[in-house]
Each structure stands twice: as C-alpha cells, then as structure tokens.
Amino acid sequence: MVDKPLTSRGAATRDRIIEVATREFAEHGIAGARIERIVAAARTNKAQLYGYFGSKEGLFDAIFSASLDRIVDAVPISADLADWAVRLYDDYLERPDLVRLATWSRLERRPTGPLLADAEARNDHKLRAIAEAQEAGEVRPGDPFDLMTLVIAMSMAWSPVSNVYAASADEPGEDHDRRRALLRDAVRRAVLIEPS
Incomplete structure (x- = not known):
C-alpha cells in the first residue's frame, strides 16, 4: 500500500473502493470477490486499486481491519x-x-x-x-x-x-x-x- 498522502479526490476514490469492496467481500468471500466488479462499481481502475492496496488480499485485510476498528469505536x-x-x-x-x-x-x-x-x-x-x-x-x-x-x-x-x-x-x-x-x-x- 502507498504511504504518501492522498489528495481529497484520491481519498474519495479510496473510500469508494473500500465501500464497494466491503460489500463484494462480504457477499462473495476472498476467492469469490472480483476486482473487475469492484473497480467498475467504484468508478476507478485496477492500477489505482493496486496502488492503494497492493493486492486483492491487501484490500481484504484493509477492509477487515477497518471493520474491526469500526466495531471497537461503535x-x-x-x-x-x-x-x-x-x-x-x-x-x-x-x-x-x-x-x-x-x-x-x-x-x-x-x-x-x-x-x-x-x-x-x-x-x-x-x-x-x-x-x-x-x-x-x-x-x-x-x-x-x-x-x-x-x-x-x-x-x-x-x-x-x-x-x-x-x-x-x-x-x-x-x-x-x-x-x-x-x-x-x-x-x-x-x-x-x-x-x-
């Protein structure tokens, strides 16, 4: 995952990816989730997704970690x-x-x-x-x-x-x-x- 600061537009894209990918992984699992569906629904591209998260597993880990953080806060x-x-x-x-x-x-x-x-x-x-x-x-x-x-x-x-x-x-x-x-x-x- 890239550690450089995101622009507001980049942060919005990253947030859209996380939102869409959360639904995708929750519904289909890690193996069944499709990057193509995620980038299409998030209105982005694979290069951007991989730039933010490194891999499909990295994306899943980021989503799962954020979900655990959310429940601790909520x-x-x-x-x-x-x-x-x-x-x-x-x-x-x-x-x-x-x-x-x-x-x-x-x-x-x-x-x-x-x-x-x-x-x-x-x-x-x-x-x-x-x-x-x-x-x-x-x-x-x-x-x-x-x-x-x-x-x-x-x-x-x-x-x-x-x-x-x-x-x-x-x-x-x-x-x-x-x-x-x-x-x-x-x-x-x-x-x-x-x-x-």
Whole structure:
C-alpha cells in the first residue's frame, strides 16, 4: 500500500473502493470477490486499486481491519459485559459485514489463532477492562481472553451467519427484545458476579 498522502479526490476514490469492496467481500468471500466488479462499481481502475492496496488480499485485510476498528469505536467495551454483549448483537444485526468478513477469513484462510496479526494489540484494552472488572469483583475469575471470547460468541447467537438462526436488522421480528433480554441475562449469569 502507498504511504504518501492522498489528495481529497484520491481519498474519495479510496473510500469508494473500500465501500464497494466491503460489500463484494462480504457477499462473495476472498476467492469469490472480483476486482473487475469492484473497480467498475467504484468508478476507478485496477492500477489505482493496486496502488492503494497492493493486492486483492491487501484490500481484504484493509477492509477487515477497518471493520474491526469500526466495531471497537461503535461498541466500546464496558465493565458490564452483559450490556456489551447486547450492544454487539445489535451492531451485528445492523452491520452484518464484520461477521461475514470474519467468517470468510476463517473459511478461506483457516487461521488457527487470531484473525489478524495485530489482534493482541487490538484486544489489549478489552482485556485490561475485563481484568480491572475482575479486580473490582464485578467479573468472575478466569482468563480475560477466554471471558471476552465467550461474550463475543454469545453475542453472535443470532448473527447473520449463525449456525442455528440468523436474524436481520430489517426484520428483527417480535423475538428481538426477548432475545436481547435472554442474551443480557445469560451473559450476566455466565461472567458477572452479582452484588451481595
């Protein structure tokens, strides 16, 4: 990827590429995504795309990284992990692209560890928040990473790629509020320490 500053026109083109490519990768995966469709919809050319991202994989990595950053900003962790789980669930329904991109990455790249090389740095503040809540007696003892992973997995129970049932933000159905309450209660019982 080129590190030189972008003009406003260049930044707009790069943003269009990211927007279009996010949809393309979320729908078709890494192998199924087509650069030709991306550049046509983004009204640019292959040379420009490769100049910004280096390769198709570089483009996917940039999109996936930006999606993870967005969810951290949109759904910051709190000591109330039950509330965090519900906010994650809501965001997954509103913007299912992150879950789909993560699923494609797992399916096509088959990573055995974290999805991104900088996952440890990305999760550091979350793990610190959980450790601080543990020290305050609000969250059960245990490995903060394992607790974070459990909460994230529970928040995806009805996500767009659930193995059981996928809800939609467009039509969350009458069960939406009931599911939110169930998720909040289940996470609370699994990881939080109720005050005496």
